Amino acid sequence: MQSSHSYVNIAAYKFVTFEDTEQKRPEFLAICKQLQLKGTILLTPEGINLFLAGLREQIDQFLLWLRADQRFSDLQVKESYSEKQPFTRMLVKLKAEIITMKHPLIKPELGRAPAVEAKTLKRWLDQGHDDNGRPVVMLDTRNAFEVNVGTFKDTIDYRIEKFSEFPAVVAEHKEALADKTVVTFCTGGIRCEKAAIHMQNVGFDSVYQLEGGILKYFEECGGAHYDGDCFVFDYRTALNPQLQETATAQCYACRAVVTPREQLSPQYVAGKSCPHCASENSSGTTGAATAAH
Numbered sequence: 245m246q247s248s249h250s251y252v253n254i255a256a257y258k259f260v261t262f263e264d265t266e267q268k269r270p271e272f273l274a275i276c277k278q279l280q281l282k283g284t285i286l287l288t289p290e291g292i293n294l295f296l297a298g299l300r301e302q303i304d305q306f307l308l309w310l311r312a313d314q315r316f317s318d319l320q321v322k323e324s325y326s327e328k329q330p331f332t333r334m335l336v337k338l339k340a341e342i343i344t345m346k347h348p349l350i351k352p353e354l355g356r357a358p359a360v361e362a363k364t365l366k367r368w369l370d371q372g373h374d375d376n377g378r379p380v381v382m383l384d385t386r387n388a389f390e391v392n393v394g395t396f397k398d399t400i401d402y403r404i405e406k407f408s409e410f411p412a413v414v415a416e417h418k419e420a421l422a423d424k425t426v427v428t429f430c431t432g433g434i435r436c437e438k439a440a441i442h443m444q445n446v447g448f449d450s451v452y453q454l455e456g457g458i459l460k461y462f463e464e465c466g467g468a469h470y471d472g473d474c475f476v477f478d479y480r481t482a483l484n485p486q487l488q489e490t491a492t493a494q495c496y497a498c499r500a501v502v503t504p505r506e507q508l509s510p511q512y513v514a515g516k517s518c519p520h521c522a523s524e525n526s527s528g529t530t531g532a533a534t535a536a537h
Contacts, residue, residue, distance in 0.1 A: 251329055252303045253478075256321040256344060257434050259291040261351055264303060265338050272336045275309055282331035286339050292316065292347045293342045293434065293479070314511055322432060322459065324487075330479050343434050346408045357440030359455040360427055362464040368425075369396075369469040378425040378450060384441040385410060385430045386475075393482050393492060393501050396429070407435055411442055421444020421448065429454035429461075431474060462487050475501060497521050 252380065262268075265287040276296070281303070283296035296303065311317050320375055360368070368380045380397040384391050391401045402413045426448060428436035433456050440453040452462060458474045467485030473492060474483050481501070482492035491504040493514070498521035502512060511522035 250299065251297050251326045252300050253295075253297045253324045253326055253330060254303055254307075254321045255295050255432060256319050257291065257293040257432075258316060259320050259342065259351075259356075259437065260315045262287065262289060262291055262315060265289065269336050269338060273334070275306060276334050276336070278304055279303075281306060282329055282334050284331075284335045284337065286342060288339045288342050290351065291342050292319075295331075297326065320425055322456070343404075343438055344408050345411065345438060345442065347411055354507065355444075357437065357444050358452050359437075360452040361455050365427060365454060365461065366465045366468055368427075374425045374450075376425075378423065381421060381424045381426050383414075383421075383426050383428045383439075385428050385435040387502055389499070390431070390475040393475040394470065397469050403466040407438075410435075410439055411446075413514040414439075415444060418448070419445075425450040425452065427452045427454055430457050432459050432474060459483070459487070464526050495521060 250275070259334075269287060272287065275276070276283075276285070279298060279302035281296050281298040283294065285296070286292065287293040296306065298306070299311075308323065311319060356491075365380075366376050369382075374380050382396040384395050384399045384401045385407070387405060387407070388401070388403045391399075391403075395401065402409060402417070404413060426443065428439045428443070428451065430436040430439075433453065436453040436457060438452050443451045456463075458470075459476075461470070462474065462483070462485045462488050470485060473483065473485075473490050475492075476483055480489040481494045482490045491507070493502045493507060494500070495502050495512075495518035496515050497517050500518055500520035502518045502520075506512060506519050509519045511517060511519045
C-alpha cells in the first residue's frame, strides 16, 4: 500500500551544448516509459529542461541513467511530493531553446554569469548593498502575471508578457542600472540564468543570478524581503514562503491567476471562467492576465 506523498516530482535543467538531441530523444522516451514516469522533457542544443513524476525507485533509476552522460553528471534536481501523479502523459520534445529568448544560443559552459546564494542575497538586502558597497537592485525576469502573485520588495518589474521581450526591454534601461549590482531572479533559475548571461554579454559589469531562484530562496531564507507568494507552473498554482500550496488558483479559460478573494466572485466557475475573462467577454476589453505558459 502506498503512503501519502508517494509520488516524487522532480524539476531540473542544465545549460550545456547538446548537439545529438534527435538521436537521444528515442532513448529518453524508452527509459521513461520503461520506468512508468510521466511529465515533459525538453531536449535542446543549449541543454535540457525536465519536469517528471514517478515513484521514488523509478525516479532514482532515471537520474542514475541520465547522470551517466558526462554532460549531465552534475545535474541538480529540485524535489517535491504529491499523493497523485500530477501528469497525464510522457512527452520528450525537441526545441530550439530551453527557454525562448530568440537570441543567439547561450553557452554557459563558456562562462556562466556569477550566481549569488540565497543566504548571501538576504545579507545584501539586509545591509542594503553588496560586499563591495554597491546598491543591490532586484530584477524580476518573469512574466507580468507571475509577478502579480508575489515578488521581492522594491523589485524592478518590466511587465513583460513573454521572456523573448527581455533583451529589448533591458537594453532600454541600461543607463538606469549603471553603477548598481543587479540580481536577476525567476521561479527556479532557468530564466534568470539566461538573462544574467545575456546582460553580461551586452556589457553589464555587475550582474548575478539568484542560485535556484525564488523557490531555493524560500527554502533557505523564508519570506524575508519578499511580498506575496510564488507562482508555479503546475497544479499547485502558487507556493508561500514556507513552500506550501496556497488557495490561489489559475483560470483554465484565460490562464489568469485568481486570488482567493476573486474566487468568491459569481464570475468564477472552476475550469470555465473567472472575473478576468468574464469581464473581457462582456466588455470586449483585454483581461488582466491572459499570458499562457
